[in-house]
Amino acid sequence: MGCQAPSTPAPKVAAERFERRKKRAETARSLVQDLSDNNTPELPPDVNLDSAKNVQTDMLTSDVESLEQENKRLKLENENLKTSIRNASMFSQETLKDNDERVRYFTGLSCFAILMSLYKYLYPYLTSKHSVTLGKFECLVMTLSRLRLNLTVNHLAYQLNVSCATISRTFVNTIDIMYVRLKPIVRWPDRASLRATMPVQFQRQFGNKCAVIIDCFEIFIERPSNLIARAETWSSYKHHNTVKFLIGITPQGVVSFISKGWGGRASDKYVTEHCNFLDYILPGDLVLADRGFDIADSVGSVCGSLKIPAFTKGKDQLSPLDVETTRKIANVRIHVERVIGLVRQKYTFLNGTLPLDLVITKDEDGFTTIDKIAHVCCALVNLCESVVDFDK
Numbered sequence: 001m002g003c004q005a006p007s008t009p010a011p012k013v014a015a016e017r018f019e020r021r022k023k024r025a026e027t028a029r030s031l032v033q034d035l036s037d038n039n040t041p042e043l044p045p046d047v048n049l050d051s052a053k054n055v056q057t058d059m060l061t062s063d064v065e066s067l068e069q070e071n072k073r074l075k076l077e078n079e080n081l082k083t084s085i086r087n088a089s090m091f092s093q094e095t096l097k098d099n100d101e102r103v104r105y106f107t108g109l110s111c112f113a114i115l116m117s118l119y120k121y122l123y124p125y126l127t128s129k130h131s132v133t134l135g136k137f138e139c140l141v142m143t144l145s146r147l148r149l150n151l152t153v154n155h156l157a158y159q160l161n162v163s164c165a166t167i168s169r170t171f172v173n174t175i176d177i178m179y180v181r182l183k184p185i186v187r188w189p190d191r192a193s194l195r196a197t198m199p200v201q202f203q204r205q206f207g208n209k210c211a212v213i214i215d216c217f218e219i220f221i222e223r224p225s226n227l228i229a230r231a232e233t234w235s236s237y238k239h240h241n242t243v244k245f246l247i248g249i250t251p252q253g254v255v256s257f258i259s260k261g262w263g264g265r266a267s268d269k270y271v272t273e274h275c276n277f278l279d280y281i282l283p284g285d286l287v288l289a290d291r292g293f294d295i296a297d298s299v300g301s302v303c304g305s306l307k308i309p310a311f312t313k314g315k316d317q318l319s320p321l322d323v324e325t326t327r328k329i330a331n332v333r334i335h336v337e338r339v340i341g342l343v344r345q346k347y348t349f350l351n352g353t354l355p356l357d358l359v360i361t362k363d364e365d366g367f368t369t370i371d372k373i374a375h376v377c378c379a380l381v382n383l384c385e386s387v388v389d390f391d392k
Contacts, residue, residue, distance in 0.1 A: 018074045025067040091141040091160070107144040108346040110384055115141075118383070125177045133162050134170060142167070143174040147347040147377060172369060179372035182379035188248075188256050188280045202251040206307075211285035212256060213249045213336040214277070214293065216268045217344070218242035219261075219370065220353040235264030243359060245374050246271050247343075249336045253386035255343075255378040260371050261359070268292040278302050288336075339381070346384075347377040 096103050100111040109115050119140055126136040134142070142160065145151060153171075157164045195208040202210050220240050224230045233241040242264030248257030259275040272278070272295050281287065283303035289295070291309055299306045344350050350373070358369040 018071060018078075021067050021070055021074070025064055025071075091138045091145065093137055096141070106148060107141060108148045108380060108384075109144075114383060122177060122181055125181060127173065127177075134160060134166070139170050139174050143171055143178070144380075146171060147349045147373070147380075150348045150352050175369060175372050175376060176363075178376045178379075179367075182376055185379040185382050186255050186258055186375060189250060189254075191282060191285075194250065194252075197252055199251055206286055206288075209284060209286040209305075210251050210288060211281065211304075213251070213288040214246060214257075214272065215249075215290060215336045215340060216244050216246050216271060216292075217340050218244045218264055219350050219374070221359050221370075222353060222356045224356060229263075232263035232265050238264065240264070243354075243370055244271060246275055246277060247336070247340060247378070248277065249339050251335075253335055253339060254382055255339060258375050258378045260366075261368060261374065269295055273298050342384075343377050343381050346381060349373065350377060 091106070096106070096112055096115065098112065103109055103112045103115055107115055109118070119137055122140060123136060126139060138160065142156060146156065153164045153167045156167045160167070191211075194211060198208050198210070202208075218235055218238055219242060220238070221233060221243055223241050224233060230241065233243065235242040235244070243261040244264050244266060245261055246257070246259040246268075247255060250256045257277060257280065259271065259277065262271050262275075268290075269292070272293060278298060278301075281299060281302045281304040285304045287299055287304060287306050289306060289308050293306070293308060296306045296308075354370060358373070360368070362368050
């Protein structure tokens with residue numbers, strides 16, 4: 001259901017005034033034409049017809065010129081009013097300029113300079129075709145704000161003075177553009193770059209072999225009406241219908257991999273083995289994971305190695321070696337938890353219960369809107385400072 005926000009009265013009054021002036025001008029032109037065709041009313045005998053016609057023509061011409069000038073003035077006034085309304089929006093450049101705190105609150109980005117760099121990068125591809133009221137910058141900031149604050153469609157519609165349908169279409173369209181253009185920001189680094197910038201704590205614990213730390217996170221979705229879809233998305237861990245993503249973090253604290261969404265019923269092991277994650281592992285690479293990722297054989301098939309905390313089931317006490325290994329893994333594996341927390345804290349849209357239309361609708365490549373949203377949020381987090389301290 002769409003809803004229409006109340007329109008601003010000033011442009012409406014100006015438009016009505018313009019229409020009245022236009023009708024008067026047309027009437028005046030018609031009368032001038034009638035006079036030129038000698039279709040004039042009868043005049044007293046002592047009045048010169050040519051003189052009267054000239055006087056009337058001059059008066060009407062003067063009136064037409066004044067109306068045209070008034071028309072230009074009203075058009076200029078209307079444009080100024082539209083500009084003032086746009087500038088008064090909380091999503092305008094004038095509002096966010098020189099206010100990094102407000103930029104962080106509405107977009108999650110560190111400063112206005114990063115926001116403008118992102119805008120200039122996306123500008124040739126952004127479009128405001130769904131609304132003549134919203135500009136390209138407002139479309140971008142509106143999308144970032146919805147991801148950041150989980151604002152409802154109704155709230156944004158009233159704030160920007162457009163319909164709910166316009167907000168929904170603009171949001172999905174902007175997400176599509178951002179997904180395509182920001183996809184290279186989430187990429188797997190080459191081994192030389194990875195090892196050259198390895199943080200000290202990883203070098204101390206695992207040398208320069210650690211390539212990625214992996215974990216899964218889940219996003220709540222509405223309950224599907226289809227029984228099969230409901231069963232596939234039910235998460236026994238979250239006790240809710242969810243979509244599950246596998247995320248990979250480099251030792252430097254950068255998101256290097258994000259999978260497509262899977263039903264919450266799928267196990268962490270199944271998701272890891274059936275997405276294309278293993279295609280990136282090179283011989284000798286070390287993967288850090290939690291206990292649920294029992295994928296040593298799969299990683300070993302591509303000549304990699306896996307380190308997970310020791311299992312405690314069936315053991316009264318861990319051996320000193322297992323305790324030390326688990327402690328080392330826990331000390332560095334906490335970074336993936338921090339990055340996942342950062343993604344969800346910065347962009348609270350992922351913390352809500354998402355509508356099914358974001359999960360069901362797929363593009364020609366098989367990606368749903370929620371796949372694109374998760375990828376965009378990870379790319380935006382990569383534009384911010386790392387959570388890893390390189391000096392420790």
